[in-house]
Amino acid sequence: MDKHKYLQYFSQGKILRFLVWFKLSTIRSGLICKLKMILGEIDVTQITLIVNGTRHKEDIPDYMLFADFIRERLKLTGTHVGCDTSQCGTCVIHIDGKSVKSCTMLAVQADGGNVTTIEGLADGDVLHPMQQSFHENHGLQCGFCTPGMIMSAIELIDGKPNISESEIRQGLEGNLCRCTGYQNIVKSIQEAAKFEYG
């Protein structure tokens, strides 16, 4: 193909052109972001934390949400983001043994913390008792809320083998299931409490 023809083909190939432009623009914006970080326009902080037993040291922009850090930097996509208003609870993780909504804290605030996400519960192929209980009691339908439900539930039942149904329902105030599959979620949690502490 001579140069003239190639250019003609290229000028007509709108899709190809778009793809080239898109690729270049993402590279460019990535470079600008890096450059800004180096020049100090965007402030960067180094954080050190333990996630699921592994130590991580990362440079992050100060405004980065912890949920984004977990999903995009560590690629632990089991932690979900279902809303932007801190209501749904699909992003719940444990930090120093306490359940928190990772979309409503900053990554810089997790500095020095010991974090457990849904990926850190199972031991190889052996599921955590709470995961096992959800599995056995059909505690999930579409599965989107499940990681958050499980992380919340583990803290909720801690030391309470005889936790009542109403206690569980109240304790799940911060987690929403859009399949409305609460019946089996509550059952799963109650069973897990008996199994783990009973």
Next chain:
Amino acid sequence: MYSFNYLKPLSIEDAASLLSESGEHKVISGGMTLIPTLKQRLTRVEKLIGLEKCRLNGIKLEGEFLKIGAMLTHSEVSESDVVKVENPAVAELASHIGDRQVRNRGTIGGSLANNDPSACYPAAILALGGIIHTTKGNIKAEKFFVDLFETALEEDEIITAISLPKPDVAAYEKFPNPASRYAMVGVFVAKFNSEVRVAVTGAGEEGVFRCSEIETALMDEFSSDALSDITISADGLMSDIHAEADYRAHLIVEMAKRAVKKSASR
């Protein structure tokens, strides 16, 4: 979210001086209101000053007063043995704020500084006649809550602790919005040796307020029956999609009755 710089000063003095540098700076404790607001770009900050390293998280008894550090989370307050013994109504109130994950991060100081018209803590602090300790001195509860989301705090003033006197009996009862669980009306009743103080949250157009009609009735006789003939005027109460002002007026009396009953059962 707009970009900002996050700082972690090691003392409250440093935090206060950083805050005074510019009106574009803000302090953050639990961030349970501030982070969602930042995410929605409803506000922007140049520097966010985190108070986590400022050591504001002690609970101790100082004479008659229970002194609670501003950075204590709602979970910590609700699970504290000292609070449970000295001021059980406050521990119980803290255990019903938001959801569990919010209670694990949200703090008493942050809640008071924000002064949300539906927040629970302001009712307790006002009814108990607490004192808010800040980097610039002490503010009495009566002077502290000014208007919706507005307090007597100056631009560069930070809450460090809250002192609460011990009542003879006290209780808090709220009617949560069925969806958001925020208090549509919350009433804190506190009986002291010589007076009864009642504060209402979630209802007033200017935020938390004391309800003199109920206080007077309870001074004569501290029982829920004493409130059976009381009606509260709907003037100055909020009306929104969740409840009209007259419904809130009705709820105030109802919640007060329940709070009195609850306090008697302690």
